[in-house]
Amino acid sequence: MKGKRFYRQIGMGLVTGLMFLSGTSLEAQALLTVDRSMDIAVVNSPEMQQTELSLVRSQERLNAQRARLRSQMSITLNPFEYEKTNRFDSQTSEWFLNESASSGGTFAINNRILPTDGELTLVNRFSYDYSFTESAYAVDPINKTFNNRLYLQYTQPIFTYNRIRMETETLELDYEASLIRYLLMRLSLERDVSVGFYAVYSNQMRLEIAQDDLKNNEESYEIISNKVQGGLLALEELYQAEVNLATSRSGVFNAELTLANSRDQFKVLIGLPLDTTLMIAAEIIADTVPVNQELAITHALNHRMELREREIDLEQANFDLIVAKSTNEFAGSVTASFGVQGNSEEFANLFETPTNTPAIGLTFNIPIFDWGERKSEIRAAEASLQSTQISYEVEQTNIELNIRSVVRNLKNLENQIGIQRKTVENAVLAYDINLERYRNGDLTSMDLGLYQNQLSEARMALTNAIIDYKIELLNLKIQTLYDFEKQLPIIPEELTSNEDNNR
Numbered sequence: 001m002k003g004k005r006f007y008r009q010i011g012m013g014l015v016t017g018l019m020f021l022s023g024t025s026l027e028a029q030a031l032l033t034v035d036r037s038m039d040i041a042v043v044n045s046p047e048m049q050q051t052e053l054s055l056v057r058s059q060e061r062l063n064a065q066r067a068r069l070r071s072q073m074s075i076t077l078n079p080f081e082y083e084k085t086n087r088f089d090s091q092t093s094e095w096f097l098n099e100s101a102s103s104g105g106t107f108a109i110n111n112r113i114l115p116t117d118g119e120l121t122l123v124n125r126f127s128y129d130y131s132f133t134e135s136a137y138a139v140d141p142i143n144k145t146f147n148n149r150l151y152l153q154y155t156q157p158i159f160t161y162n163r164i165r166m167e168t169e170t171l172e173l174d175y176e177a178s179l180i181r182y183l184l185m186r187l188s189l190e191r192d193v194s195v196g197f198y199a200v201y202s203n204q205m206r207l208e209i210a211q212d213d214l215k216n217n218e219e220s221y222e223i224i225s226n227k228v229q230g231g232l233l234a235l236e237e238l239y240q241a242e243v244n245l246a247t248s249r250s251g252v253f254n255a256e257l258t259l260a261n262s263r264d265q266f267k268v269l270i271g272l273p274l275d276t277t278l279m280i281a282a283e284i285i286a287d288t289v290p291v292n293q294e295l296a297i298t299h300a301l302n303h304r305m306e307l308r309e310r311e312i313d314l315e316q317a318n319f320d321l322i323v324a325k326s327t328n329e330f331a332g333s334v335t336a337s338f339g340v341q342g343n344s345e346e347f348a349n350l351f352e353t354p355t356n357t358p359a360i361g362l363t364f365n366i367p368i369f370d371w372g373e374r375k376s377e378i379r380a381a382e383a384s385l386q387s388t389q390i391s392y393e394v395e396q397t398n399i400e401l402n403i404r405s406v407v408r409n410l411k412n413l414e415n416q417i418g419i420q421r422k423t424v425e426n427a428v429l430a431y432d433i434n435l436e437r438y439r440n441g442d443l444t445s446m447d448l449g450l451y452q453n454q455l456s457e458a459r460m461a462l463t464n465a466i467i468d469y470k471i472e473l474l475n476l477k478i479q480t481l482y483d484f485e486k487q488l489p490i491i492p493e494e495l496t497s498n499e500d501n502n503r
Contacts, residue, residue, distance in 0.1 A: 031279045034197050037270050041193050044271020048189060051182045058178040062171045069112055069168070077105040078127075099132040104147075117162040123339075124150045146347050151339020151357060160331040161322050170319060173312045180305045180312075187478045194474050196266045198467040200280050203262045205463045207255040209456045214248040216452055221245045223439065237444065244449050288414045289473060289484045293407045297400050299489065300480040304399055310392035317385040324381035327374040328367040335361040399479070406476045413469040420462035427451075427458040 032040075042048050082101045104127025111120045131143045157163075224241040227233040263278045272278070301307065340354040367374075434451045437443040477483055481490045 031281050032197070033281050034194055037197050037266075038190055038193050040272065041189055041270040042186065045189060048182075048185060051178075051185050055175075055178045055182050058171070058175040062175045065168055065171045069114055069164070072110045073108070074110070075105060075107050079103055096133060101130045103128050112164055114164055114168065115162075116156060117160075117164045118154060118156040121153045121155075122151075123153065124148070144345055145343055146345070146350050147341075147343050148350055149339060149341040149357065151337050151359075153335065153337035153359075155333060155335045158332045158334060160329060161326060166319055166322070170316070173315055177309060177312050180309050184305055191471075191474060191478060193270060195471060196262075196269045197280065198471065200259070200262045200266050200278075202460075202463060202467055203255065203259040204280055206460060207252070207259050209459050210248070210251045210255040213452060213456050214245075214252050217241075217245045217248040217449075220438070220448065227441070233441070240444075240446055244446075288417065288469070291407055291410055291476065291484050293404065296403050296407060296476065296480045296482065296484075299482045300399050300403055301396060303481045303489070304479075305481075306395055307392070307399070310388065310395050313388045314385070314392060317381070317388045321378070321381040321385055324377040325374075327377045328370040329374075330364070330366055332362065332364040335359075335363075403476070403479050406472060406479055409472050410469065410476065413465060413472055416465045417462070417469060420458065420465045424455075424458045424462050427455040431455045 080101070080103050084097070084099045086095055087098050104125065106123065106125045108124075109122040112118075113120060126148045127146075129143070129145045129147065133141050221241045221244070224233060224237050228235060228238045264274055267274055267276060267278060337357075337359045339357045341357050342350045342352075342354045344350045344352070431451045431454070434443055434448055438448045473484065477490070482488075483490060
């Protein structure tokens with residue numbers, strides 16, 4: 001639960017930042033870094049947009065609930081009512097005409113009390129009533145009266161749970177869950193973007209290696225051509241050099257096609273137009289990072305958003321259990337009010353002799369027999385709560401298991417980088433030595449081609465090993481929410497410590 005306040009604080013900040021980014025225009029040419037690619041992908045991803053809208057909806061529903069907890073003022077007006085009827089007096093067995101009219105309004109201030117689930121209401125009702133009757137027995141055939149009643153009323157439910165608090169906490173959990181889903185999707189998108197970015201970079205390096213190979217074969221072809229013309233080599237060597245040169249040119253062409261395809265796929269991933277000229281700006285450095293497995297596991301168990309999701313599920317399951325226990329419950333309410341009421345034919349005399357109007361009421365709801373409905377609802381809610389608890393424990397185990405696996409993979413990839421680096425060094429030395437032998441005529445072009453292929457493969461293997469390590473390091477960052485390159489948590493510690501102090 002340590003990341004709870006952080007999730008709530010950054011929610012609308014993320015949304016605001018995304019709205020700002022969505023207003024920026026993309027040029028026909030794009031020089032992209034990993035971070036810039038991620039910013040573009042967040043803005044253009046339909047899944048991210050839908051999750052963002054879900055986050056906004058949850059936030060606004062929570063805002064509406066908090067607004068409902070404030071004083072609600074309302075005015076109800078009845079500007080004019082008129083009625084004319086012919087009535088029958090059973091005592092005199094006579095029909096008489098009755099005419100009445102009224103005008104008035106009600107002003108109310110309503111407050112919902114969060115700590116007690118009570119409701120405090122201040123009401124003022126004012127009206128003017130007019131009546132006329134043709135009955136011969138009426139003392140005053142015409143009656144004109146001003147009426148005003150002002151009272152304060154409080155209603156308190158008893159023997160039941162606090163519904164206002166539960167409604168508010170449910171909406172808070174719904175908002176936090178929406179924010180967590182947004183952040184999880186963002187992390188997943190970050191991984192996809194990084195994989196796509198490094199795929200383009202890898203193909204870019206493959207093209208550079210193919211171009212270097214072509215350059216070497218062109219030089220080799222010139223050397224062989226000169227030696228053949230000078231009678232120092234047989235014509236077969238020139239034929240083989242032509243094959244090697246054509247193969248290198250084909251390799252460059254294939255590398256260009258592969259790079260173009262990967263660029264298009266990456267444009268689709270981050271939402272750029274296909275006609276955008278895409279350039280990757282990256283420098284892959286083979287620096288490794290020390291990783292403390294115990295720190296990784298501890299930080300993940302304290303901050304992983306999936307665990308917070310399971311905790312939210314647990315809280316909601318507890319709410320469901322409370323609601324289940326309220327099925328056909330014994331409950332009641334107390335209502336008390338106090339006010340003053342005035343009546344007068346003259347408005348100026350309305351408040352001269354007010355009358356106190358105290359009132360109190362007590363209501364009970366007593367269930368008698370429900371055929372086992374309440375017991376079944378409780379058992380169902382308890383089963384759901386236990387299932388959610390099991391899911392939480394399984395999630396903890398899976399997180400620890402995955403982190404252990406990632407740390408082992410990082411160590412293996414670190415060894416692979418060292419091996420591939422040494423392989424490249426040896427391949428360079430071997431190629432330089434055999435190139436000199438080739439120039440001296442001690443080696444055939446076919447043999448030199450083998451050493452050249454070994455060098456190209458070694459360089460590509462080193463690049464891929466470094467990229468695999470970077471991807472796995474990003475995976476560890478996502479798994480632990482801790483950046484081991486910067487030795488800093490993704491969630492600032494001061495936010496989590498402030499949350500612990502405020503709980």
